[in-house]
Amino acid sequence: MLRILLINDTPKKVGRLKNALLESGFDVIDETGLSIDLPEHIEASRPDVVLIDTESAGRDMMEQVVMVSRNQPRPIVMFTDDHDPDLMRQAIQAGVSAYVVEGIHAERLRPILDVAMARFESDQALRAQLLERDSQLAERKRIELAKGLLMKLRTCTVDEAYTLMRRQAMGRQQKLIQVAEQIIATHEMLGV
Incomplete structure (x- = not known):
């Protein structure tokens, strides 16, 4: 079972994603806000996947995602209400494996996480080839x-x-x- 670290960065929807994850049978090992030091938190909890629930990803969040992607690569899935194409590109370039706009449905979580894991593995393989x-x-x-x-x-x-x-x-x-x-x-x- 996937160990999931949930980052809630949106006060009005706190619990929505966690409830959908639990309903789908996932193991949410920790839930926190973005005010934490994300790389340090990932080192301590060692999740398989990081899920971020946010209204709109800000600069601070993107910087933390970049640090995680560089030093402790993990699949990162971002759930957001912001469908700005530029923000989507920034998130993907920062290391987000899946960017999901509008809507968290328990039945969609498994395929979303499967896609994120596959994309992450593909990206890691390409990085390894580039380094070689x-x-x-x-x-x-x-x-x-x-x-x-x-x-x-x-x-x-x-x-x-x-x-x-x-x-x-x-x-x-x-x-x-x-x-x-x-x-x-x-x-x-x-x-x-």
């Missing part, structure tokens, strides 16, 4: 730098420098990037 690609690009740059240093030091061609690095890596059972980093570190230490 960034890492690979950074490694390639370092390997190219090391080849350039070897070419100068040994007065050899690109292919010869690459072959030297590959032999070194295979002989020491290391990755090519490890050999590249050793070459760069040696060059920096000796100032050649």
Whole structure:
């Protein structure tokens, strides 16, 4: 069962979302207002999903959502009465997985949470791929730098420098990037 942290940021509707969640059989582990430090509260309660009930998401709320999305990613579902497209885009960019306008119905909660979870997982997979690609690009740059240093030091061609690095890596059972980093570190230490 999903552990849900409920943030009520609207005094006139307090309890409406919580009642719908309980009616649908969800486990609301905590309910609070937005005046709290949301990242700290999430660290303490470790919910599976964060639900925010608000009339209109303000700047403070968006900042807290951004901090949560960056440091402790969780699916975040925002229920609001504000159907401003710009605000919707800001919420999605801040890290909101689902933005639901007007209406909380118990029978709609399960599909909404399923969509939010699926979107969150998809976003996390894309972020992981992006980080992996960034890492690979950074490694390639370092390997190219090391080849350039070897070419100068040994007065050899690109292919010869690459072959030297590959032999070194295979002989020491290391990755090519490890050999590249050793070459760069040696060059920096000796100032050649």
